Amino acid sequence: MKAKLLLLLCLLPGFLTAQQKPAPKKAPQTTKFDPRQRPRNLTDEQLLDQVQRQTFRYFWDFGHPVSGMARERSNVAYEYGSEVVTTGGTGFGVMAIIVAADRKWITREEAAARILKIVKFLEKSDSFHGVFPHWLNGATGKVIRFSQKDDGADLVETSFLFEGLICARQYFTQETKTEQELRNRILWLWEGVEWSWHTQGGQNVLYWHWSPNNGWSMNHQIHGWNECLITYVLAASSPKFAIDKKVYDQGWATGDYFKNGKEFYKTKLPLGFDYGGPLFFSHYSFLGLDPRGLKDQYADYMQQNQAHTRINYAYCVDNPKKYKGYGPNSWGLTASDSYKGYAAHSPTEDLGVISPTAALSAMPYAPAESMAALKHFYHDLGDNIWSEYGFVDGFSEHHNWYAKSHLAIDQGPIVVMIENHRTGLLWKLFMSSPDVQRGLTKLGFESPQIKK
Known part of the structure; x- marks a missing residue:
């Protein structure tokens, strides 16, 4: 579910979305697992390992088989089907994969190959001025509409995605063919994100959405304080489409709840x-x-x-x-x-x-x-x-x-x-x-x- 809705909804007592409609069908697992079997008598470090490693499986075992991207959720809900992958969640998943490689739960080569698969998929997927939508079809790369008018660029989800991809570019620094290609392809995607486009013609604030069908009609300015600090930081960090400090000061830092x-x-x-x-x-x-x-x-x-x-x-x-x-x-x-x-x-x-x-x-x-x-x-x-x-x-x-x-x-x-x-x-x-x-x-x- 979308973090952006919560900026407003967390102020509304009694807010709840539509009921979940879980489907019994799940993607096949690579290994059989009995969740009741939990190793006991672990040291604190062993317990942290156990929890991190088990949670990482969400992104590794349950990653979409075509794209490698992170599925929105483990159950089918809100009648969106089983192909929904999430751009922001994938950014988080990329970071989890780096942890797994660094702790040698998977090989460095496996990690680089999976992230390269994701990046190649993103290159061919729907994006708008370099900005990705919140949801994609994990098999086709076509945008899956989040709401009636939310069918285009989502700047905040894109910032979560690149938070992970930038970490990957800094981690995979070896001169192997895979790691070189991964760094190059991440750089091309990163340089192509038109952060400044989301000032809607040079205003001193970033806007969350733009759609080829609906333009700026959602009209959601990104003000603080919430989860979106990273969006302004990356927008200022862009090598080709950076925002100025006044966008941060007059846009982010002037919200009603800053x-x-x-x-x-x-x-x-x-x-x-x-x-x-x-x-x-x-x-x-x-x-x-x-x-x-x-x-x-x-x-x-x-x-x-x-x-x-x-x-x-x-x-x-x-x-x-x-x-x-x-x-x-x-x-x-x-x-x-x-x-x-x-x-x-x-x-x-x-x-x-x-x-x-x-x-x-x-x-x-x-x-x-x-x-x-x-x-x-x-x-x-x-x-x-x-x-x-x-x-x-x-x-x-x-x-x-x-x-x-x-x-x-x-x-x-x-x-x-x-x-x-x-x-x-x-x-x-x-x-x-x-x-x-x-x-x-x-x-x-x-x-x-x-x-x-």
Whole structure:
């Protein structure tokens, strides 16, 4: 489901989308798997390995057989069929594949070949001024309409895609034929993205969508604070179609919910919605962007993400609605499936649903609290929520509901953010890009990783 809808919907109490319509048919698995068989007596490092590796299978075993791209979700829902692949989720999946190669769960050659397959598919797929749609048909590369007018370019999903591809270009630096070709093809795609086109004729703001059939009619300006910081950073980093700093200052940093400054549970929140909103705001942009020491005139982004996480955690421990199962070992509210459909879970939109990706992807911000949640999910709730692709998308002990589904945009951050906590791998790769460093400098950011 689309992250962009949540920017508005997370403010609407009681919001739920249409009911899911899971189909029993799944893509064939490469190996038989009994989710009840979970290795026990693991050290913390072994447990992190186990969770990352199992979650990675979503992108490796369940990747689309033609394109290699990440499927939107593991079940068929919303009557879109089984061919739906997601551009943003694929970017997250590319980063998960890099983790798998670096940890030698697959070979470097296998990883490079799979990502090259994805890139070659993207070259032939529908794009609009170099910008990809949110959904593609994984077999044909044709756009799959997300909504009636959302049938063209999606700038935010494209930024998530290139967050991953830039990491791949920085990782696969060997002079083999495959790695050379991969770097070249990623560069061609990257140089072709017309970020500046999405200022709609030179306005000082980026627009989310453009369609060859509907033009700018969706008229969705991208304001902060939410998951879209990465979109402005990459737009400023573009080698051929970059935006100016004034687009960042007058577009991104002037949203109605950009600055906050209030305290919640004795924690001051610099930016964003009251109580912080869904936790994915502090995940998606920071799969690649290293928040450690990352500052600009508006915020210290490690402080922002830690505050957001602490507030979310404190709310779940406080549990004002008295839901069964909430507590120090079971916390984390973010957008995910729920017992009534897809919802933007947050302290102001609390339906009693815990989303495992919320706490696990917060590992760099609250390592002790995240590890406690991971152990509880795995050891105590695993019979209900552990599967062939890691943890399911959500659960509610209060409603005795446990999802059967997985979503690419939720599984990817688990692998990536746990790795960033452990080694900083994806942060180092993304921040080492000269284009990214130039873009960050242009926007006025400071970071220990920016070369002077």
